[in-house]
Amino acid sequence: MTFSTMPAFNSRIEQALAARKQQGLSRTLQVLQGSNKVRFEQNGRQFVNFSSNDYLGLAADPELVKAWQVGLDKYGCGSGASPLVTGFNYAHQALEQELCQWLGYERAVLFGSGFSANQALLFTLLNKDDVVIQDKLNHASLLEAGLLSAATMKRFRHNDIKHLNQLLNADSAAKLVVTEGVFSMDGDQAPLAQIQHSIEGKAWLTVDDAHGIGILGRKGAGSCDAAGIKADILVATFGKAFGLSGAAILCNASVGDYLTQFARHHVYSTAMPPSQAHALTHAAQMIQSQQWRRDKLVELSDTYDAMLKDLPGYMATDTTIKPFVLGSAARTLDVAEQMKQSGCWMTAIRPPTVPQGSARLRITLTASHQVAHVQHMAESLLRCLEEQT
Structure with a gap:
C-alpha cells in the first residue's frame, strides 16, 4: 500500500497541521x-x-574556526564508527580529560546532542522500581525521557522546594531528582543549594546545565559552581556557550563505565567527528581563560x-x-x-x-x-x- 492510499495517516496529518495553523501556532523554517x-x-x-x-559569541569566532580547521587537518572528517568500535580518538579522550579537570568529575561521556545525552541518562539509569522527580519546567528531552523510562515520574512545581520535599518523603524508592541549572524560557535559575540540602541521603541530583555552563561560576564552570554545590551527575551541552554542538555527561567513574556499557545512544551512535572534539577542547579552554x-x-x-x-x-x-x-x-x-x-x-x-x-x-x-x-x-x-x- 502506498503512502497516498493510507487515509488514516493522511487524515491525521492534515487535521493536526490545520489545527496548528488555526491556533496561530504553526512553525516554519527560516533560511x-x-x-x-x-x-x-x-x-x-x-x-x-x-x-x-x-x-x-564563539560560534563564528575566528580562533575557534581555526581550531576546527586544525582538527580537520589532523584527524580528517568523520569518526567512522561508534565509540566502542573504532570511533574513539585521541581527540575525544583529550576533550573528556579537559572537561573532567575543569568541572571536577572523574568521567565525561560524549554524545551527539544534549537531547540524546538526557535521554540516554534517564533510560539507562532508571529501573521500574525507581522514581524520577523533575522540575515541571524541565526541557522536553528530560520530561519525555522520564515519561518513557521504566521509572515512575513525578514533577514538582517550578523551583518549589516544599513540594519537592513532599515528593521525596512519599516513599522509600530509589530517587533521582532532575533539574536544569538555568531554565531556557524564563532565564531563571534553580535553587541548587536548597535542592541539594533537601535531597541529602534521599536521592541523587542531576543538573542539566545547558544554559549555565560557560556563563555562570568561576571560569564559566556553570550553575553548580555558582551555587557552591556538586551534582551527582552534570549534563553539559556544547550547542550554546561552546558555540558548537554535542554534549557530555559528567559523573564518577562507576557511572561513566555503566553508561559506556549500557547507554544505547552512546553505544550505537557514530561518535562525533574527532575534529569537532578537538575544536570543543579549544572552546573549553577559551571559555575558561576569556x-x-x-x-x-x-x-x-x-x-x-x-x-x-x-x-x-x-x-x-x-x-x-x-x-x-x-x-x-x-x-x-x-x-x-x-x-x-x-x-x-x-x-x-x-x-x-x-x-x-x-x-x-x-x-x-x-x-x-x-x-x-x-x-x-x-x-x-x-x-x-x-x-x-
Whole structure:
C-alpha cells in the first residue's frame, strides 16, 4: 500500500497541521545567511540577532574556526564508527580529560546532542522500581525521557522546594531528582543549594546545565559552581556557550563505565567527528581563560535592565536569557514582526513551548553584541509597545 492510499495517516496529518495553523501556532523554517553571527541577512535585509544561544559569541569566532580547521587537518572528517568500535580518538579522550579537570568529575561521556545525552541518562539509569522527580519546567528531552523510562515520574512545581520535599518523603524508592541549572524560557535559575540540602541521603541530583555552563561560576564552570554545590551527575551541552554542538555527561567513574556499557545512544551512535572534539577542547579552554566575554554579558544585561525594567512584561533575570512576556500568541507574533522591521530579530515563543497566556519574546544577549545594539533594540521595543496602547 502506498503512502497516498493510507487515509488514516493522511487524515491525521492534515487535521493536526490545520489545527496548528488555526491556533496561530504553526512553525516554519527560516533560511538565513550568517545566522550564527550577531548580524545576518534574510532576502537582502540585515538584522541584529537577539535569538541566538551562542551566549559567548564563539560560534563564528575566528580562533575557534581555526581550531576546527586544525582538527580537520589532523584527524580528517568523520569518526567512522561508534565509540566502542573504532570511533574513539585521541581527540575525544583529550576533550573528556579537559572537561573532567575543569568541572571536577572523574568521567565525561560524549554524545551527539544534549537531547540524546538526557535521554540516554534517564533510560539507562532508571529501573521500574525507581522514581524520577523533575522540575515541571524541565526541557522536553528530560520530561519525555522520564515519561518513557521504566521509572515512575513525578514533577514538582517550578523551583518549589516544599513540594519537592513532599515528593521525596512519599516513599522509600530509589530517587533521582532532575533539574536544569538555568531554565531556557524564563532565564531563571534553580535553587541548587536548597535542592541539594533537601535531597541529602534521599536521592541523587542531576543538573542539566545547558544554559549555565560557560556563563555562570568561576571560569564559566556553570550553575553548580555558582551555587557552591556538586551534582551527582552534570549534563553539559556544547550547542550554546561552546558555540558548537554535542554534549557530555559528567559523573564518577562507576557511572561513566555503566553508561559506556549500557547507554544505547552512546553505544550505537557514530561518535562525533574527532575534529569537532578537538575544536570543543579549544572552546573549553577559551571559555575558561576569556573572562572578558562574561564581563561583556554583565554590561549588556545592565543596559537592558536599565532601559526596560519599568515595562509590563519585563522579567528580571541574572542570565543572558531575557524573556519579555506579551501574553497572547497573536500579539507576540505581531510585536516580533514589528521588531524585525526595525532590524531586530527575536523569536516569538508560543504554546505549547510555554503555557497558554504567557507567549513571549525570548530575547538573548551574547558577547558579540555591542551596547549600541541593545540600546537600539530596547528603544525599538519601547516604541513598538507605545504604538499598541
